[in-house]
Amino acid sequence: MNDMTTNDSNTQATTEQQGSESVAQTPVDNATVPAVKATQVHKAFGSLHVLKGIDMTVMPGTVTVILGPSGSGKSTFLRLINQLETLTGGSIEVDGELIGYKHVNHGGKDELQTLNDKEIAEQREKLGMVFQRFNLFPHRTVLENVMEAPVHVAKVPKAKAKEEAMKELERVGMADRADYYPMQLSGGQQQRVAIARALAMNPKIMLFDEPTSALDPELVGEVLGVMRSLADAGITMIVVTHEIGFAREVGDQIVFMDGGVVVEHGGPEIIDHPQEPRFKDFLSHVL
Amino acid sequence: MGHKNESDGLDIPNRIHARPVFRPGSLIAGVIVAFLAVMLGYGMITNDNFDWPIVWKYLFNEHVLNGIGWTLVLTVTSMLIAIVLAVLLAVMRKSVNPVLRGVSWFWIWFFRGTPIYTQLVFWGLFSVLIPTISLGIPFTHLNFWSMSTEQLNKFISPGFLAAMLGLALNESAYLAEIVRAGLEAVDPGQSEAAEALGMPRTMIMRRVVLPQAMRIIVPPTGNEVISMLKTTSLVSAVPFSLEIQFATNAIANRIYKPIPLLMVACFWYLVITSILMVAQSWIERYFGKGFNEGSNGPAAGDGDAKEEKPAAKVAEGNEGGTAFLGLNA
Numbered sequence: 001m002n003d004m005t006t007n008d009s010n011t012q013a014t015t016e017q018q019g020s021e022s023v024a025q026t027p028v029d030n031a032t033v034p035a036v037k038a039t040q041v042h043k044a045f046g047s048l049h050v051l052k053g054i055d056m057t058v059m060p061g062t063v064t065v066i067l068g069p070s071g072s073g074k075s076t077f078l079r080l081i082n083q084l085e086t087l088t089g090g091s092i093e094v095d096g097e098l099i100g101y102k103h104v105n106h107g108g109k110d111e112l113q114t115l116n117d118k119e120i121a122e123q124r125e126k127l128g129m130v131f132q133r134f135n136l137f138p139h140r141t142v143l144e145n146v147m148e149a150p151v152h153v154a155k156v157p158k159a160k161a162k163e164e165a166m167k168e169l170e171r172v173g174m175a176d177r178a179d180y181y182p183m184q185l186s187g188g189q190q191q192r193v194a195i196a197r198a199l200a201m202n203p204k205i206m207l208f209d210e211p212t213s214a215l216d217p218e219l220v221g222e223v224l225g226v227m228r229s230l231a232d233a234g235i236t237m238i239v240v241t242h243e244i245g246f247a248r249e250v251g252d253q254i255v256f257m258d259g260g261v262v263v264e265h266g267g268p269e270i271i272d273h274p275q276e277p278r279f280k281d282f283l284s285h286v287l
Numbered sequence: 288m289g290h291k292n293e294s295d296g297l298d299i300p301n302r303i304h305a306r307p308v309f310r311p312g313s314l315i316a317g318v319i320v321a322f323l324a325v326m327l328g329y330g331m332i333t334n335d336n337f338d339w340p341i342v343w344k345y346l347f348n349e350h351v352l353n354g355i356g357w358t359l360v361l362t363v364t365s366m367l368i369a370i371v372l373a374v375l376l377a378v379m380r381k382s383v384n385p386v387l388r389g390v391s392w393f394w395i396w397f398f399r400g401t402p403i404y405t406q407l408v409f410w411g412l413f414s415v416l417i418p419t420i421s422l423g424i425p426f427t428h429l430n431f432w433s434m435s436t437e438q439l440n441k442f443i444s445p446g447f448l449a450a451m452l453g454l455a456l457n458e459s460a461y462l463a464e465i466v467r468a469g470l471e472a473v474d475p476g477q478s479e480a481a482e483a484l485g486m487p488r489t490m491i492m493r494r495v496v497l498p499q500a501m502r503i504i505v506p507p508t509g510n511e512v513i514s515m516l517k518t519t520s521l522v523s524a525v526p527f528s529l530e531i532q533f534a535t536n537a538i539a540n541r542i543y544k545p546i547p548l549l550m551v552a553c554f555w556y557l558v559i560t561s562i563l564m565v566a567q568s569w570i571e572r573y574f575g576k577g578f579n580e581g582s583n584g585p586a587a588g589d590g591d592a593k594e595e596k597p598a599a600k601v602a603e604g605n606e607g608g609t610a611f612l613g614l615n616a
Contacts, residue, residue: 034531040336077356082483084479084482085482117487117488118487121485121486122485124482124483124484124485126487127483128483129480129483131476131479131480131483132475133474135474135476135477135479135480136480136494137477137480137489137499138499138577138578139479139499139502139574139576139577139578140577141577148484148494149484149485152486152490152494153484153486154488155486156353181576182577183577183578183579194480197484198484201484201485
């Protein structure tokens with residue numbers, strides 16, 4: 001937990017820098033720069049209109065839980081933030097920086113220019129992502145999985161990367177399985193390793209895409225336990241999940257999506273007092 | 288009685304000792320096939336036309352051993368070129384660039400669609416088709432360096448370059464499809480996870496996708512290597528005259544004994560094929576890393592991976608674990 005606090009202060013220092021870059025005037029209190037700010041986000045796959053104008057603001061250090069029936073566009077929205085999909089309309093800012101595009105002056109006109117692969121990769125380093133199907137690299141051991149990105153992307157020296165990887169593994173309770181291959185682990189253990197792998201790049205924001213949906217019921221608790229500890233440590237998180245109990249307990253902001261729009265959002269209390277009929281209906285099916 | 292003496296060493300008090308089902312059909316089939324096999328073996332040994340003494344005499348003949356060497360060199364070099372080309376072609380085939388996709392498609396279409404023998408004859412005529420190779424600026428008269436293909440050909444050994452290229456290009460088309468199938472078999476979630484970690488596309492291919500595709504690529508590629516070994520016997524079409532089939536055939540023509548020398552060639556092809564099969568199983572084990580360990584415990588550890596303990600139990604008695612117990616509470 002101690003190294004967590006250090007991480008956090010590092011993070012804030014960088015946030016300040018970038019905050020003053022993007023907002024050119026007076027130094028801004030970094031708490032006012034949202035970690036993620038989505039404005040009228042639209043996404044279409046061919047003629048299938050999946051997201052129809054999503055607005056969302058996620059403040060640093062908070063946990064946002066996105067609820068909604070399958071097919072409501074929750075996962076798509078998360079994948080847009082990490083640029084695994086490209087926006088069809090609107091904009092997303094991560095840490096005050098527009099993602100996927102930059103503004104360029106083209107013949108006196110302000111136009112959007114698509115970022116190149118390297119720029120996109122750099123933007124992704126701010127985001128850690130945990131997938132429903134874990135997606136650990138099966139040909140590498142647990143430790144190698146966690147060290148992969150620090151060593152080969154961030155170019156951290158191997159010895160140091162190993163030390164940090166072991167710290168992350170300890171944090172998720174998987175240090176004693178460092179030399180195992182993913183296929184030798186249970187689903188819950190794999191997902192904890194996947195969380196450690198994402199944390200190893202010191203992301204500012206963690207994205208969780210239904211992290212417990214592929215797990216046997218008795219393994220859900222251990223993964224939610226790890227996520228709870230991350231929330232307590234003040235990591236900014238956006239979680240797509242069906243775990244209502246987790247949402248109520250850990251979420252600072254609850255967003256209910258259906259049919260590609262945000263139907264209702266607010267504090268965790270809205271779970272017990274939903275206003276919109278569609279949200280009420282959803283909760284009655286899930287709870 | 289004596290139930291502990293079973294080979295599994297387990298103490299099962301009510302172990303079943305039942306008579307197996309009697310299957311007369313399988314017994315009869317076994318006897319017939321064994322009889323045929325013995326007949327064939329006996330025939331081979333006693334038939335004078337096999338000329339076993341001649342087989343022995345030429346088995347380690349200098350020209351024959353030389354032929355093995357050239358066969359191996361041809362197999363290895365053309366296979367290496369083919370593998371490099373195939374990976375390139377497979378990646379091109381999946382490219383977003385339509386020109387690269389098109390060229391890759393055309394290449395595979397052409398080299399897979401024409402017989403290898405025809406291609407080898409064609410490569411043999413390469414020096415007729417293109418008499419000189421030169422380095423310069425295309426469509427101008429500027430020339431920095433040039434060499435006649437005839438000269439280049441003689442530089443190594445007559446026909447070798449044509450034979451090697453002919454085999455390699457033909458093989459690359461088949462291998463490209465194998466590599467493509469391997470790449471497509473890797474879960475797309477793997478690339479996504481790597482992308483999410485900020486890895487650039489070439490690194491994802493090199494460190495995440497290809498190593499996993501290899502597991503699928505290696506077995507059919509082993510097949511292709513063995514097939515390539517035998518296809519080298521066709522390079523007399525170029526003509527290239529030093530590999531083992533040509534060498535044994537030349538001796539056979541000289542002493543008017545074709546059958547024993549065919550046996551010599553068969554013997555050596557079988558020896559090499561057997562060695563290649565052993566090598567293949569090693570390579571398969573290497574790339575099966577992480578997929579084969581399921582029941583063998585950790586990569587380097589205490590070997591208790593088999594029993595899936597609940598995380599809380601595993602955590603007992605180590606620091607990280609106790610911290611985790613706290614988290615879960």
